Amino acid sequence: xxxxxxxxxxxxxxxxxxxxxxxxxxxxxxxxxxxxxxxxxxxxxxxxxxxxxxxxxxxxxxxxxxxxxxxxxxxxxxxxxxxxxxxxxxxxxxxxxxxxxxxxxxxxxxxxxxxxxxxxxxxxxxxxxxxxxxxxxxxxxxxxxxxxxxxxxxxx
Amino acid sequence: xxxxxxxxxxxxxxxxxxxxxxxxxxxxxxxxxxxxxxxxxxxxxxxxxxxxxxxxxxxxxxxxxxxxxxxxxxxxxxxxxxxxxxxxxxxxxxxxxxxxxxxxxxxxxxxxxxxxxxxxxxxxxxxxxxxxxxxxxxxxxxxxxxxxxxxxxxxx
Numbered sequence: 001x002x003x004x005x006x007x008x009x010x011x012x013x014x015x016x017x018x019x020x021x022x023x024x025x026x027x028x029x030x031x032x033x034x035x036x037x038x039x040x041x042x043x044x045x046x047x048x049x050x051x052x053x054x055x056x057x058x059x060x061x062x063x064x065x066x067x068x069x070x071x072x073x074x075x076x077x078x079x080x081x082x083x084x085x086x087x088x089x090x091x092x093x094x095x096x097x098x099x100x101x102x103x104x105x106x107x108x109x110x111x112x113x114x115x116x117x118x119x120x121x122x123x124x125x126x127x128x129x130x131x132x133x134x135x136x137x138x139x140x141x142x143x144x145x146x147x148x149x150x151x152x153x154x155x156x
Numbered sequence: 157x158x159x160x161x162x163x164x165x166x167x168x169x170x171x172x173x174x175x176x177x178x179x180x181x182x183x184x185x186x187x188x189x190x191x192x193x194x195x196x197x198x199x200x201x202x203x204x205x206x207x208x209x210x211x212x213x214x215x216x217x218x219x220x221x222x223x224x225x226x227x228x229x230x231x232x233x234x235x236x237x238x239x240x241x242x243x244x245x246x247x248x249x250x251x252x253x254x255x256x257x258x259x260x261x262x263x264x265x266x267x268x269x270x271x272x273x274x275x276x277x278x279x280x281x282x283x284x285x286x287x288x289x290x291x292x293x294x295x296x297x298x299x300x301x302x303x304x305x306x307x308x309x310x311x312x
Binding site: 011015037038040041044046048049050071072073127129134136137138139141143144145146147148 | 190191250282
């Protein structure tokens with residue numbers, strides 16, 4: 001009986017140490033963000049093909065997107081917004097309204113970005129909404145498109 | 157007692173090996189599942205966008221084509237509408253608009269026509285709804301030159 005309990009205790013002692021070591025290792029990996037799998041996804045900029053995203057960059061306090069107007073029409077962009085799901089969400093100063101000729105590309109720059117976990121070196125997800133109307137449509141009905149960018153904030 | 161010790165030691169080793177295999181399997185499967193899910197979600201949006209773009213261009217190009225064939229010309233298109241298209245409407249007789257819902261918001265995919273488009277009597281002011289065109293599945297779309305200035309779009 002005595003030998004049996006000793007074996008049981010030795011077994012528990014051996015594997016308890018192993019368990020503690022594994023738990024500490026997993027905790028350390030979690031702390032350093034190894035298990036945040038979204039970091040391993042490629043950086044991406046997704047917009048409807050009529051506003052193809054050619055390039056984008058996330059620098060401290062600035063979000064820059066290069067979009068192409070593939071609508072086949074001259075348009076006027078009336079408003080732009082950027083937001084995300086963080087608390088508080090990202091807040092930037094959008095560019096002013098501008099005209100956009102067909103088959104040309106534009107750099108759209110949001111400045112003075114704060115909040116939204118917009119931190120240098122961190123991965124950020126943001127949604128961009130663009131309102132526009134076609135210049136040649138008589139009623140100038142406004143249309144809305146939504147796009148998404150996911151990337152790492154680089155140093156300036 | 158010696159025999160009992162041997163037996164317990166062997167089963168303990170088997171259990172540990174089993175746990176290790178299961179743990180390693182989970183470590184591989186969980187990130188892989190997350191990465192593939194993320195990829196497929198974005199690919200799903202890109203496929204929907206490509207399908208709507210092709211479908212819209214087909215309708216507008218066909219409308220322009222039959223318009224120049226003269227009054228009374230008509231044709232029927234068989235189109236496969238993807239998921240997440242909520243509404244289809246004509247604005248000012250020149251904009252064919254599809255509202256597409258994505259995980260990052262609703263986008264309006266707009267196609268511009270050189271010929272005047274109209275729908276089957278579902279017009280309020282300058283906006284004509286095309287009932288039956290939105291929603292996923294195979295659609296039969298009839299295009300007909302109803303007078304010398306307009307092409308009527310309806311689903312049959």
